[in-house]
Amino acid sequence: MISVRNVSKSYGDTVVLDDVSCEIPRSGITALIGPNGAGKSTLLSIVGRLLKPDAGEVTVDGEPLERLRPDECARRISVLKQDNHLSVRLSVQDLVTFGRYPYTRGRPTLEDRRHVETALEYLELADLRHRFLDQLSGGQRQRAFVAMVLCQDTDYVLLDEPLASLDMRHAVAMMKRLRRVTDELGKAVVVVIHDINFAATYADRIVAMKDGKVLQVGGVDEVMTPDALGAIYDVDVQVERFGGKPIGIYYG
Amino acid sequence: MSADTARGDGPRQGGRPAVAPAPPTRAVADRPGGAPLDRRRWGAFPPVVVLVVLALAAAAAVVLFMTVGARGPWSFVLEFRSKKVIGMSLVGVAVASSTVLFQTVTSNRILTPSIMGFDSLYVLVTTVLVYFLGSARFVSLDPKLLFVAEALVMAGAAMALFYALFFAGRRSLHSLVLSGLVLGVMLRSLTNLLQRVMDPLEFAVLQDASFASFNTFDGALLLPAGVVVAASLAYVWRLRYKLDVLALGRDMAVNLGLDYRAVVMRVFFVITVLVSVSTALVGPVAFLGLLVANAAYALVRSYQHRFVLPAASLLAVITLVAGQTLLERVFGLGTSLSIIVDFVGGTLFVYLLLRGMVR
Numbered sequence: 001m002i003s004v005r006n007v008s009k010s011y012g013d014t015v016v017l018d019d020v021s022c023e024i025p026r027s028g029i030t031a032l033i034g035p036n037g038a039g040k041s042t043l044l045s046i047v048g049r050l051l052k053p054d055a056g057e058v059t060v061d062g063e064p065l066e067r068l069r070p071d072e073c074a075r076r077i078s079v080l081k082q083d084n085h086l087s088v089r090l091s092v093q094d095l096v097t098f099g100r101y102p103y104t105r106g107r108p109t110l111e112d113r114r115h116v117e118t119a120l121e122y123l124e125l126a127d128l129r130h131r132f133l134d135q136l137s138g139g140q141r142q143r144a145f146v147a148m149v150l151c152q153d154t155d156y157v158l159l160d161e162p163l164a165s166l167d168m169r170h171a172v173a174m175m176k177r178l179r180r181v182t183d184e185l186g187k188a189v190v191v192v193i194h195d196i197n198f199a200a201t202y203a204d205r206i207v208a209m210k211d212g213k214v215l216q217v218g219g220v221d222e223v224m225t226p227d228a229l230g231a232i233y234d235v236d237v238q239v240e241r242f243g244g245k246p247i248g249i250y251y252g
Numbered sequence: 253m254s255a256d257t258a259r260g261d262g263p264r265q266g267g268r269p270a271v272a273p274a275p276p277t278r279a280v281a282d283r284p285g286g287a288p289l290d291r292r293r294w295g296a297f298p299p300v301v302v303l304v305v306l307a308l309a310a311a312a313a314v315v316l317f318m319t320v321g322a323r324g325p326w327s328f329v330l331e332f333r334s335k336k337v338i339g340m341s342l343v344g345v346a347v348a349s350s351t352v353l354f355q356t357v358t359s360n361r362i363l364t365p366s367i368m369g370f371d372s373l374y375v376l377v378t379t380v381l382v383y384f385l386g387s388a389r390f391v392s393l394d395p396k397l398l399f400v401a402e403a404l405v406m407a408g409a410a411m412a413l414f415y416a417l418f419f420a421g422r423r424s425l426h427s428l429v430l431s432g433l434v435l436g437v438m439l440r441s442l443t444n445l446l447q448r449v450m451d452p453l454e455f456a457v458l459q460d461a462s463f464a465s466f467n468t469f470d471g472a473l474l475l476p477a478g479v480v481v482a483a484s485l486a487y488v489w490r491l492r493y494k495l496d497v498l499a500l501g502r503d504m505a506v507n508l509g510l511d512y513r514a515v516v517m518r519v520f521f522v523i524t525v526l527v528s529v530s531t532a533l534v535g536p537v538a539f540l541g542l543l544v545a546n547a548a549y550a551l552v553r554s555y556q557h558r559f560v561l562p563a564a565s566l567l568a569v570i571t572l573v574a575g576q577t578l579l580e581r582v583f584g585l586g587t588s589l590s591i592i593v594d595f596v597g598g599t600l601f602v603y604l605l606l607r608g609m610v611r
Contacts (some may be wrong), residue, residue, distance in 0.1 A: 050503050074509025081503050087359040088499045088555040098500065102509040106493025149507070 001026050002047060002077075002156060002188075007056030009042055016042045017053070018212040024190055026061075026155065028204035029182050032192045033223075035233055038209040040192045041082070041160050047190075048079025048158045060156070074102035078149040079158040084141075086133065092144045093129040096120060099151030119151035122177060122185075138165040143174070150181060157181070158190045163198065171195075175202040196237075196248045200224050208232045221246060299552045299559035306551075306566040313574040314341075321581050335471050337573060342474070342481050343530045343537070344544075344568030349488060350526035351541030352548070352564050356499045356557070357519050361549065362604050364541040365527045369436025370410060374531040376443045377405050379458060383446045387454035399473050399532050403480075406528035407521075414520040477529050484522050488561065491519065495557040537590050539597020544568040546600060
């Protein structure tokens with residue numbers, strides 16, 4: 001379990017996270033939702049140790065993040081930001097193999113090759129493995145990066161808007177893959193997501209944020225109510241059940 | 253712009269239509285370097301082959317330089333010329349390695365330490381020395397002492413500069429470039445100011461001391477310089493896999509468990525040491541690093557530093573030694589090698605900038 005305790009972060013005078021506390025269980029998909037500027041990405045970056053909090057503490061399975069060695073951290077938590085621009089030219093396989101770095105320090109063994117194969121297979125990239133990243137479409141590139149963090153074989157996988165540049169078909173496919181990863185490989189996946197209905201359909205838990213605070217935490221049915229969603233987004237949302245899942249309708 | 257061959261899987265960015273369907277991916281065997289062949293481009297040889305060819309070419313250049321047009325007793329010729337070859341090789345390796353390291357840390361392919369105004373720092377240090385000591389004292393200084401002092405001042409100032417630019421700033425490449433350029437202008441203006449108020453005679457001494465020349469190497473400096481460069485390279489070799497990760501950018505490196513800040517500072521330290529040694533040996537060589545680093549990326553076609561670093565170093569040795577041979581034997585010393593290298597490198601710099609803008 002990852003525990004976030006009283007974490008605050010500000011940039012200059014702007015408070016981005018204001019005394020945030022929440023817990024992320026060791027399994028299932030946790031969706032981080034909320035309006036723009038709610039602090040979702042900042043929270044994800046702090047848990048993924050890309051940012052240092054101004055105050056507060058994050059613990060992983062009881063141990064403070066700060067006290068873990070960097071390579072130890074990298075074997076427990078992996079994090080993928082939204083924009084990943086590389087100045088080096090890498091093939092898909094090269095990139096995914098980098099996911100093994102925390103274990104191999106640059107010299108992959110046969111065992112590591114197997115992890116790479118598994119990751120390529122889960123993200124359906126086996127055919128593209130020798131392509132260079134700049135020869136791929138946005139969606140394929142996104143998959144390659146997700147495959148890399150998957151290859152890191154961490155208990156927790158944090159993804160910042162993995163659906164950002166994907167169309168409907170590929171967004172659905174990505175969420176299905178993440179579902180498979182959590183169910184079959186037993187990982188805990190945390191996704192920042194904008195579409196509440198994707199969160200409702202695929203996530204186990206929802207953490208809703210607004211103005212740097214956690215507003216709601218709970219199962220899908222607890223958060224997907226007109227009152228709760230209205231409070232989070234300041235928009236009237238109708239919630240209908242469709243195929244057993246709550247679906248929010250907010251287009252008019 | 254690379255041949256973009258993405259096919260209809262997934263949305264296209266920027267609305268460009270997928271023109272050419274990709275050629276069927278050929279079954280390419282896994283090679284030890286992990287770098288698959290990209291056969292549509294020339295120069296797609298395995299990195300090891302490239303390195304061997306470059307090493308042979310470098311050896312050939314050295315042999316030619318040592319032997320062509322030799323008049324007089326061999327013992328004298330060889331001793332005289334080997335000093336030059338060793339000096340040029342040291343400078344080449346230092347410039348090439350420091351450039352590749354710098355480009356890795358800053359995740360870019362256009363900036364080099366010298367473009368960031370390091371030479372200006374060196375010229376300023378020399379100017380200050382001449383100004384305050386006077387040319388007579390400056391010339392009579394022990395060259396070894398001067399070398400060590402200049403290298404130390406350079407390293408100290410450069411580390412401060414790096415630290416301020418990289419950690420205190422916003423880490424954006426643009427602000428880094430801009431601050432570097434502004435700083436370079438400031439250092440040059442300071443230098444100009446001192447040179448204006450300087451005695452013309454002393455200015456002449458200074459001119460002589462602050463221009464790159466591959467003709468005059470102080471033999472006494474070669475041993476200490478060689479030891480420093482060798483030690484730096486040995487250290488860099490230990491960091492080679494970390495450098496591969498570092499090149500992915502900060503967020504990826506932290507995610508993969510690199511102690512980012514510590515590694516970056518160590519690499520910066522090595523860069524300053526290497527730059528200091530090469531500038532103290534021959535003075536500023538502005539575009540050599542840019543030239544050989546980009547040639548190395550293009551030839552090796554691998555992200556791995558264990559290939560890129562030796563390739564860039566060998567290319568630098570070839571450029572300097574072969575260039576100097578041509579200059580001395582064919583053109584009869586009509587011009588200076590650094591001018592030619594800067595001309596070619598400068599053209600490449602403009603090309604890279606323009607291409608970067610098109611992207």
